[in-house]
Amino acid sequence: FGAGAQVTVQTLGPARTPDAALGPQTPAVVLDSITGITTGDVLLIQDPSDDPGADELVVVTAVTPSTKTVTFQEPPRRDHPASSKLVKLTDSAETTTLGAAVTAGPAPVVLRVAAIGTIKAGSIVRLTEGATSEPAIVTRLATETKLASPLVDPHAVGVTVVPVSTHMTVRAQWPGVWGDALRVTVTAASIGATTLDGPAGATDTVIKLASAVGFHPGSVVVLGADTRAVAAAVNPVTRVVTLAAPLGVSVGSGAAVRTQEFTLTVERVENGRVAESERFDRLSVGAAHPRYAPRIVGSWAGGRPSESGGSLLVRLSDDAPDAAKLRPFVDRLTLYLSGGQDDVAGVDDDAYIGQESEDPDDRTGIQALQNEPAISIVGVPGRTALEVQQALVTHCEIMRYRFAVLDVPPGSKLGDARKHRQNFDTTRAALYYPDVMVADPFGAPGDRRAVAPSGHVMGVYARTDMTRGVHKAPANEVVGGVLALRTALTKGEQDILNPLNLNCLRDFRSENRGIRVYGGRVATSDQEWTYVNVRRLLLFIEQSLDTGLQWAVFEVNEKPLWDAVRQSITGFLDTVWRSGALQGTKQEEAFFVNVGYDVTMSQADIDGGRLIVEVGVAPVKPAEFVVVRISQKTREAVA
Structure with missing residues (x-):
């Protein structure tokens, strides 16, 4: 059938019961009723087994009313018990078209249709193109999903795909395209694992464990196969755990009990190689838990990353509802962060x-x-x-x-x-x-x-x-x-x-x-x-003196202070001079320091709380040009 061929959804009529089992050796069968069945009709054999592929279609080539016998164009390809039912198919008003051509063959055929409508697994459709018509059973409804980013690892056909819910959101600590190089791996883990010490009823909010090691307030507790609850309080002595809400189902004594935590691995990948890596173990989604993930890794709230946190690369925002935290973790999930923007413009x-x-x-x-x-x-x-x-x-x-x-x-x-x-x-x-x-x-x-x-x-x-x-x-x-x-x-x-x-x-x-x-x-x-x-040397000296003389603020503005200030500045400038930064072969040629009454300050200055010091320095200057003078020298006569 080519693209554009008509696909008609079939409706099911009343079920008919055969008088014997059906199989490759039964080209005809006696039914309890043949009302409405005519030559050319298509019948669906509804097999009672649990195998979804056990149902089969047969075409009627003859009907004998006296014996209620129906003859098939071809006998069934597989055996069906006498408890099977036969149902007549008729066209419904719902139609669509093929989106791509299909060819005949023994392998299962994938039909791409323009619209799914009510078609689902178990539906019967009839393909029509010109004078050619053929029914088909839909065993599985496959849909295509476009991924926002490429997969990290290859996956074979038939791998299980399950929907996931958000427990927490991982963000790069700082915005920018650099964050798109961060690869985040979440692996399910458990801190505590034990068994129930006694049965737990559906309305119970208190359970007793064989061991309370690894259980904390805020822990997500998993009982049995998949019953989950949040621990509100834990008594490590009595091994009693108080739950935040009733279990909702009964769990028998001795059932396995564990906590639900995870390991977070963050890697910064450059040119296909890991340039930086961080790992955080035993993290929990429970805010009361001592290993609450945003508190350990670092949180993101109010549009800003927290300054505290163990990670240098990422922050976590806990924006999922409480109900989502009771859902199971994927055993292992690896994704790259995406959507980073440098905002260069x-x-x-x-x-x-x-x-x-x-x-x-x-x-x-x-x-x-x-x-x-x-x-x-x-x-x-x-x-x-x-x-x-x-x-x-x-x-x-x-x-x-x-x-x-x-x-x-x-x-x-x-x-x-x-x-x-x-x-x-x-x-x-x-x-x-x-x-x-x-x-x-x-x-x-x-x-x-x-x-x-x-x-x-x-x-x-x-x-x-x-x-x-x-x-x-x-x-x-x-x-x-x-x-x-x-x-x-x-x-x-x-x-x-x-x-x-x-x-x-x-x-x-x-x-x-x-x-x-x-x-x-x-x-x-x-x-x-x-x-x-020269300019930077003077800036350096000014800043050093400004910083180094702060001890003099609010000291008594008298001679003892002036002498101490003079000594402090002289000692500093002497070090600068000896480093080669100032001119002169003697200290007095390199700098001077003046401070005192009627020297740098008047009584008005002292009354105004001003300590005035005059400092002069002779900075060295670079030899910017090298000038060589050359003159001719002749031999001189010697007496």
């Missing part, structure tokens, strides 16, 4: 600038950095909108002790870079050019991606601070992780950009010196703060 310049607020928790974007007092270097790699960069510079000026590392717009030519530099005149920022080329982590092997240099330059700042000190200019330093520069600059281009205080990155690989940061100037017109290391 929603992260615009305004998101970076953020919102200022008196309440620290309400600050966003750059403004939220005010909540982190330990930061000394800030940047927004790749964000070159003036509004964002100026907001970052303003933030550094407000926070006093911070320094910003800025980029020129990506792909800028030399003229564009010079033009962008003119937007800044600040002692708390430096600009770097050009972009750097790095390996593309999201591309094919060998692919490269141009990125802003500020992230790499901040790494150079941090490395120089650790190895040499903040007084060393973060320049003539190798930039790690860089494959090339987007624009190759020579000394000629640097001679144009350096006087503008626009710092260059240079490629010296032809001289076996790698790729280096080759500029260390502040984006300012103030000659006193030309160099990055």
Whole structure:
């Protein structure tokens, strides 16, 4: 039959009883009544056995009224007892069409129909195409289900498919596409397993166990084959468990009793391999249980993940009704999380600038950095909108002790870079050019991606601070992780950009010196703060003194305090000087500290609660240029 053939649902007439068993050797049978049966009718043999495939169809070729005999076109293919019934089939008003062609053969045929309607397992349908017509018994109704995500493992034909209900929802701890790489496996487990010490009635709310080990308030208790209840209280001494509700069915003494818990395994998969894994055993869905899953793993409530929790990857939300918690667990279920969104399109310049607020928790974007007092270097790699960069510079000026590392717009030519530099005149920022080329982590092997240099330059700042000190200019330093520069600059281009205080990155690989940061100037017109290391050294000293002198607040503003402050500052600056950060061969050449009445303070200052200290330092400056003068020397006469 081809696609579009008519499929008609059959209705059943009154049952007729044969006078003998039916089988391959019975081409005809005597019925108790042949009323309404005529040649060409189709009869259904209803076999009394439990086998769903035992029923069979036969076609009537002759009817003998005198003997009530019905002759079949072909005898039945299998044996049927005399207690079987024969039923005449007639067309109903319900019809549909074949969705795909079917062919004859010994194997079971799958019919795809346009509409299921009332068709179910056991229904009889008649296929009609032109003059050809044939009845068929529906032994199984198969439906197709579209899955939201691919299956993790292959499954053979005939595997059992059962509907499941949600006990809890697993969410990635933080939103984003990264969460789609999380593979979650739930395995059914039990903490407690014992037997009933006495029968339990349908109305009972108290049961006694042979052992109460592993049973806790909140435990889902499974009695016998599949009777479930929630434990409201457990007495480990008497082994008595009080249930939250009556059992509903009777369970005999000695029946198996166990608790229903599960094991949660979370894996972060990268390139087909597990990069990170977590496992939590003996978890329960009962809120009163000591191993309540959201409390152990971490919860998700009010649209936010909890800060507490044992998992670094996921959080659980308990949004299922209590009735769902009494349903059985799947023995093992493995799924990937899905639906993660990075919301890259929603992260615009305004998101970076953020919102200022008196309440620290309400600050966003750059403004939220005010909540982190330990930061000394800030940047927004790749964000070159003036509004964002100026907001970052303003933030550094407000926070006093911070320094910003800025980029020129990506792909800028030399003229564009010079033009962008003119937007800044600040002692708390430096600009770097050009972009750097790095390996593309999201591309094919060998692919490269141009990125802003500020992230790499901040790494150079941090490395120089650790190895040499903040007084060393973060320049003539190798930039790690860089494959090339987007624009190759020579000394000629640097001679144009350096006087503008626009710092260059240079490629010296032809001289076996790698790729280096080759500029260390502040984006300012103030000659006193030309160099990055000088500015950052003074910021470091100011912040250290500010922090280190907090002990003096509310002390008596008199000579003992002044002497102690002078000694404290002198000791700190002496350490700075000896590290090579200050000029001079003597301490007095490197710095001075003044404090006292009629020296730095008047009586009005003292009355106003002000302790004023004057500190002067002589920072070292970098040798930015190497100048070699060469002159000719002739042989001199010797007397």
